[in-house]
Amino acid sequence: MAGLAASFGSGAMTNDIKGMKDSDVALIIGSDTSEAHPVISARIKQAVKEGRTKLIVIDPKKIKMADFAEIYACQRPGTDVAVLNGMMHLILKNGWEDKEFIVNRVDPESFEALKKEVENFTPEYVEKISGIPAETLEKIAELFGKAKVAALYYAMGITQHTTGVDNVKSTANLQMLCGNMGVPGGGVNPLRGQSNVQGACDMGGLPNVYTAYQQVSNADTQAKMEKFWNVQLSNKVGKPMTVAFDDAYEGKMKAFFIMGENPMISDPDLHHAEEALKKLDFLVVEDIFLTETAKLADVVLPATTYAEKEGTFTNTERRVQKLDPAVKAPGSAKHDWEIHQMIANKMGLSWNYQNAEEIFNEMASVTPSYAGMSYERIGRMGLHWPCPTKDHPGTPVLHAGKFTKGLGTMFAIPFRAPAEMPDEEYPTYLTTGRILQHFHTGTMSRKSQGLNNLAGPHVMISVEDAERMGVGNSEQVKVTTRRGSITTKAFVTKRIPKGTAYVPFHFWEAPANILTNNALDPVAKIPEYKVCACKLERA
Amino acid sequence: MKITINGRTIEAKEGQTILQAALANGMYIPHLCYHDKVGAAGKCRACVVEVEGMRGLQTSCSVQLRDGMVITTDSETVRNAQKLVIDLMLSSGTHDCLACEQNGNCELQDAAYFLGIERPSVQYGEINREFDTSSEFIYVERNKCISCGRCVAACNNTVVNQVLDFGHRGHHTEIVFDTDIPMGDSTCVQCGECSQMCPVGAIVDKNAIGKGRIWEFKKVETVCPYCGVGCKLELHIDERTNKIVKVKGVEDSPTNNGMLCVKGRYGFDFVAHPERLTTPLIKENGQFREASWEEAIELVASKFKALKDEFGPDSFMGLASAKVTNEENYTFQKLMRTAIRTNNVDHCARL
Structure with missing residues (x-):
């Protein structure tokens, strides 16, 4: 988000779901779309099947979407900047860039800086870093560069790196270079992973902004909000969650109030997170189940599920949609807003x-x-933000004609390797993510026996690594990193390249985040879930 | 353009078929293989009509309108032809409505009712195809299949999972999964699109079987709680038990066009799960005990005030949630910013 905000002035998916059929070419990089966003994957597959769209997939794992791709390239984890720079190198070298768009819409100095940076990223150099053969990259650059309209899709495979912001900026660079912004079927499309993650950001559930990304450090905004809420407010930018956990670990935080989140599964380096929460004076958790996190709380407050609530969610394409209550909440469970109101009033405010x-x-x-x-x-169909006035129809495609910030900014991004690379002791890449049958920390999906029957904890390993260890499907494998180890079932598959292991993070029985590295991106403070070093052993 | 159906002149759109125009104007023509989403198949022939100037009966699902077209859907010839088609379909399988999951929601039943067919006039011999119960969430009863092909089209062209197809020949034609293996062993991802598209009781949601009939449920449209796509759901609620019985995708939603995934369609058990929290809990000597809301809120507010006074607002951290509503994220950050006076608010967008 920080990356796109810097490039365009707005950090959200630029295009809408309906327009996905209008792309001549679609590039999926860092999104296991059919597992994590199945209905969007269906839209893309439809467009491919109907012959409207040619698909390019770049991913360390040969994801299912690769079966529908014109070109699939297997990259080493954490090499996205090099790959995207390499594509831009070739596009510029062959004159496939959108010259008119660049002149009219992009800050010229930033374009010069980008040009200079990508000069070094020859296909041969990129092959050395990423493992993608030079001729494959050339084919990708040609297909993408010559396309009339091309869309780019990514998810956490781009962002969950110590170079997450760099990766995102690189996707924005590429789409501006090819003039794919502000048009149906184009855009930079980060697929948001949770029902209301876009809304939680929009609503100011972030340390630096009020609603709609109004900066807490801006004096005018502060004055406006102080008047609106009739209280004095802090203008000090708050702590991101990952930093707050580090501070708590050092004993610098006293109280956490956690609503509907389960960091005891989702945080990097879980041992560290648990110690951090245990050091607090007071932990309040508001949730629907006694989650791994709630078990550590001093007070647990029972809340309601989606099926019991009235309210709105904002989906990945910025469409605000309505939830209506269908069932009654169990026992005395209350809506989250009712709980907040009770606490606020008990603390001397008067909400009504x-x-x-x-x-x-x-x-x-x-x-x-x-x-x-x-x-x-x-209504029934929702509205896309921005929708600034009562008669505004909403905005399915952002940045048409003009970027939110005016001219777009390109960034010269050098390649940086992940924080932890395989070495002699930990020779295998470990990458983590989702599977279709479960969701996030499993608080909801793990309560379904059927979903549990369909998929349980496992580690995906390559056929080569399985043979080397003498491990067959469903046999136990121990995965160890510098943070800890888990033992789980092997899922031997040709979709994983040799020297890489993939662990889904949904399962408390074999939590991937015991293993992950809590090294953060310096700007977005996102942990590097997609790359660290591990060793695999027969258990 | 103007057309005439059964003597009534109606305004129709360019590119519409006879069936589409009739349905849009509230005129029912029996049809089973056609569905808005999967389009015309021209297979079942239940939708035949007469068109002036065209020889023989025409399948209304596949004939595009022309200006001035004159169409008859209720002549004796048409009705007899439609009856024969539906009659033969009813004879071709075990279309017994009594315990069928689709009773009241079955398009074959609708057609039979419309045409006044009480019993099929032809009785086939023993029909005994295998039931496929191998899938976790989807139940397949081929005895009820009318080979309309909607599920095949949906699986291949809508969700593009490419698992379902027709196998075998002639009288033995039936829907098969992959290379005619049990559904549960196939590459099916159980998105349930086939079940949503099936006009009869051949493919149904397993977890809804025996839980009640369609007309007994309250239907509520809402949004899926899982990933960020925001698929619109229609929840079917049994108000007597306060439980979700079934979930359908909303067909006219621009986000999902009725499509869902295995979690959104079948993963709703958590809502009515016995482990749901029903009362506030307070930890004492390492053990939780139940508490009243008054006591719990009093404790939270007084502890918050004391810690804020002693250590300052920035010793607090609030984690908002990517799984609760906009309204509740708004009140959460407002609480942290106005009651605690800290901007230490974040959520797991990055995780």
Whole structure:
């Protein structure tokens, strides 16, 4: 998000789902789309099958989408900047860039800087770094560079790196270079992984911004919000979660209030996270189950699920959609907003919301990109933000004609290797992610016996590594990193290249995040879940 | 353009078929293989009509409208032809409605009702194809299959999972998974699109079997709680038990066009799970005990105030949630910023 905001002035998926059929070429890099975003993968597969779109897939794992691809390239984990720079090198060398777009829409100095940087990224050099054969990269660059409209899709495979922001900026560079911005079927499309992750960001669930990315450090914004809420506010940028855990570990934090999150499964280096939470004076968890995190709490407050709530979610394409209550909450469980209201009032404030709609209307009145929305306008089909006025139709495609920030900025991005690379002691790349049958920390999906029957904890390993260890399918393998080790079933597959292991992170029985490295991207503070070094042993 | 159906002149759109125009104007023509999403197949022939100037009966699902077209859907010839088609379909399988999951939601039943067919006039010999119960979430009863091909089209062209197809020949034609292996052993990802598209009771959601009939449920549209695609769901609720019985994708939703994945369609057990938290819990001597809301909120507020006074607002961290609503993320950050006075608010967008 930080990356796209720097490039375009807005850090969200630029295009909409409906327009996915309008791409001549689609590039998927760092998204296991059919596992993590199955319905979007169906849209892309439809476009490929109908002959509208040619697909390129670049991923260390030969994901299912690769079966639909015109070109599939297997890259080493953590080499995205080199690959994207290599594509841009070839596009510039052959004159496939969109010259008109660059002149009209891109800061010229930034373009010169990019040009100079990618000069070094010859296909041969990129092959050395990424393992993608030079001629494959040439084919990719040609297909992508010559396309009339090309879309780029990514997910956590681009962002969960110590170079996450660099990776994102590189995707933005490429799409500006090819003039694929602001048009249906184009765009930089980060696929958001949770039902309301976009909304949680939009609503100011971030340390540096109020709703709609209004900076807490901006004096005018602060004054506006102080007047609106009638309290004095802090202008000090807050701590990102990953930093707060480090501080808690050092005893510098006293209280955590956690709503509907389970960092005891989702955080990097779980031993560290557990120690951090145990050092707090007071931990309050608001959730629907006694999660791994809730077990550590001093007070647990029972909340409601999606099926019991009224409210809105904002999906990956910025479409705000309505939730309506279908069942009654069990026992005395309350809506999260009701709990917040009780705490606020007990602490001396006077909140008086009667329902979710009142909260939405208050929020919209102080949130420019939601200002034109109401429950009535959202209706059955939803509305895309920005929707600034009551008669605005919403914005399915961002940056048409002009970037949010004016001219787009390209960035010269040198290649940096991941924080931890395989070595003699830990010779194998470890990468983590999702599988279709489960979701995130499993709080919801693991309660389904059927989903549990379909998929349990495992480590995906290559046929070569399995043969070397003498391990067959479903036999036990021990995966060890510098942080810890887990023992789980082997899933031997041709989709994983030799020297790489893949562990889904949903399972408390074999938590991937015992293993992962908590090295962070310096700007976005995102942990490097997609690359670290491990060793595999027969257990 | 203007066309006439059964003497009524109606305004129709360019590119529409006879069936589409009729349905759009509230005129029912029996049809089984056609569905808006998978398009015309021209297979079942239940939708035949008469068109002035065209020889013989025409399948209304496949004939594109022309200006001034005059169409008859209710003549004796048409009705007899439609009856014969539906009659033969009813004879070709075990279409017994009594315990069928699709009773009240079955398009073959609708057609039979419309045409006034009480019993099929031809009785086939013993029909005894195997039931396929091997899949975790989907139940297949080929005895009820009318070979309309909707599931095959949906699997191949809509969700493009390419698992379902027709196998064998002639009278033995049936739907098969991959190389005619049990569904549970196939490469099926159990998105359930086939079940949503099936017009009869041949492919149904296993976890809804025996839980009640369609008309008994309250239907509520909402949004899937899993990934960020935001698929629109139609929840079927049994109000007597306060439980979700079935989930369908909303067909006219621009986000998902009725499609769902295995989690969104079948992974709703957590809502009514016995381990749901039902009351606040307070930890004492390392053990949780149940508490009233008054006591729990009092404790939280007083502890928050004391810690804030002693260590300052920035000794707090609030984790908002990517799984709760906009409204509740708004109140959460407002609470952290106005009651605690810290900007230490974040959520797991990065994780």
